Amino acid sequence: MFSDHRGRSGWTMCPCILQLGCMGTFVSRSKRFIQASRVAGGDMDVPLATIRLRGLSLPGNVPRRGAPVGPRTEEPDEPSYFMEQAVSKRTAHGAKPTLAELSGVRPADGADDMERPKRDRPRLAFRPFHALVAILALSCALCASLTMLVQQAMHYGAMQRSQTAQSQEQSKQQQSQQTGQEAPQQAPQQTQTTQEPQEQPAEPTQPQSNQIDINTAGLEELQTLKGVGPVTAQRILDYRARIGRFDSIDQLLEVKGIGAKTLAKFREQACVR
């Protein structure tokens, strides 16, 4: 068994490597043999396995008799006895390679350390092209993240919500104020309170071409606002006729049927010009 291995000479007597012993009879890559095959077949750099498979005809090589069976690693340059016999047989009969010739592992098949190094180190070095691709990806991510950070700080959406909250407060304040005030007095008060927040821009929404001016809109146009139907649109027109003109969108809260939530729905679509 394996534990019988003792010393360098011991392993050759182990039955488990009988196969290896046989394999030693086959030739390792020998320069002369390959050169001979190149001369014969005219092929460049044909590996041994291919030669075996193709069963190429070879120049007449006299098989050496009495070649010893055993590991031939100390004489890599000499062609072996069995291989040449097999090849010459094939040459003689023109037959395909047999299974015995194709199967098995031969010393020639094993690569030594110089040709196939063991890959055991982690990858730490960047190739220039990969580095460029990674730098490009990082730059894109950097642009995206900077845009997001700045956008968060600007936060346009917050302005609308704060406007809604603020207009809620204002409507509460106006309801708690003394009744009987006329509409013209309400309008300057409201414009005053809307002017108080100095840091805020005066108009929350930028004038855009698709916004409806509630001072000039007709019945059909007002009905295109979200949450506003024919009855509410008529009420808006009536209220507008009563007060003259709207100075701010928040004045729409005075109209019956329009509350804070409804106003928030169509705030973006309407403007006061």
Next chain:
Amino acid sequence: MNGGDYLDRERGSRDWRLLPAALCGWAASLAAHAGFDYCMNHDGILGLLPIVIIGTVPFVAVSGLAFLRLSEPLRHWLSIWHASVTMCAVAAVACASCALVYDLLQWRDPASRAAAGGEVVAVMVIRATSSAVSSDRRSNDCRLDARTLSITIDGIQQNSSARIRVYADQPECGKLRQGGTYEISGTISEAEYGAMPLWLTDAVMVERVRSPSMPMRVIDTMQQAFLTQTAQLSDQGKILVPGLTLGILGQDYVPVEGADAGIDSTYATQVEDAFRRSGIVHLMAVSGGHLAVVAALVRGVCSFFLAPRRVSALLVASAYVMLSACVFPSDSVSRALMMGLSGAACQFLGRRGQAMASLSWITLAMLMVCPQMSQSFGFALSCAAVLGIVLFAGTLNAWMMPVMPRFIAEAMSMTISAQVFTLPIQVLIEPELPIFSVPANLVVAPFVGFSTLAGLASLTISWLIPWLGLQLARVASWGTSVMELTALHLGSGERATIPWAGGIKGAVLVCVVEAICVLSAIATRRILTAMIVQEPDLPGKRLIVNPVERLRMWAERTRKTLRDLQWEQ
């Protein structure tokens, strides 16, 4: 050539190329934060900081041109490593720029400016980014993390986008929900401690401006139903089952409308301390382990139905997203979600996933998108644990597998490799080392999986079938009872922890001690291998080297011989 030899020995499946870049990016982000604080404390002039940051990359790139004139070996070496160094510099510049921009925007935010002048009374409109939990300030009942939308001081309203922690009392706590927008009056000030830079205290008059969105309301209902069921468990179940499932301990949850779960606060504090001292407190934070359990379940179901790879990947990704939405938000959950999604994407594309590469990319992306993450301990602990597992778990497992049963070897290798990099960070938080963390983790490891699954099942079902949810929570509490026993026995007492130096010194000392341990372990292994192998010049490995394997073979052969032996009459 040495360089060519190195490149030929590189292995593509262990791609660590971005690890130095991610580390440089993190260090640069921290340095940018520290540099900005320093500049703002000294006359508010940034000085050369932006120029240094922006100029590093061209300098490094151009300095590489100098190597064209050098001698051959150095030139070859430089040509291999120049691209890596440039990559590190680019990552550092990107992360530092994001950190600088973030700090600048935060500094000029109206809320920060108001708080910098001292305590100010203000009306703020905020959007809650987390749920209300128990307050760590004695004077308040609950706290909530939020992002400000606007601030009104003395009637002047300004837009604002700052991170703020709101402290409130009952009954306002019941109104505050994650995802909702609220208008609160209170006192804004700079934070004395904690993760958020600003505090809003003495909150009165909480008004809801906008309710949370529909998914958030559904999740809130699920969580409340689950926590109602866990309130009926035993004492340790009330505390630990929510912690294992949602990432929030039972005593930290603020019940709605004053419905008390009846948790003894002394006992709760004792359990929490015991968990920390025995080194298993990471179980009470949602992390990659939870996602892995869910993913294993989903993949098992998909392979039972022979679903195609892409369907399986999509289902796993959606399971990750739903799980992350249902648990309490934290930095480690975000990191785990991103890594899980990248793994699912690799499965979708049919490519082999590279844990180290995805960890590096996600770290860099999160440091650029949320620059405050570089100062977050939760994020650092999470990344350090994953880094340790990716680097060392395989090797340790291979070392331990021959000498101990497989599940013990796997649990031990995971624990030790995760602790390698988290110990220095833990020392930064709390200057003491837990001694019994490895045995404690070993003991609780078999129970974490099924407890987590039972808890998550209870969370899913409690709002539909409360009775079934209670039974599943009870199953989960069996697992947590083992955890509680382990923690109380190993974590209490004087000998559970070693006091250590605090701060950076302590962390460096821990790293040095760990390096010494690792080097001695490697040296011991080399010596043992050299001693045991009798034919060192032969290729291959001896089969029966370790004594455990020999014992096993002997026992098997003895049994076989005794069975086959013919006894004569």
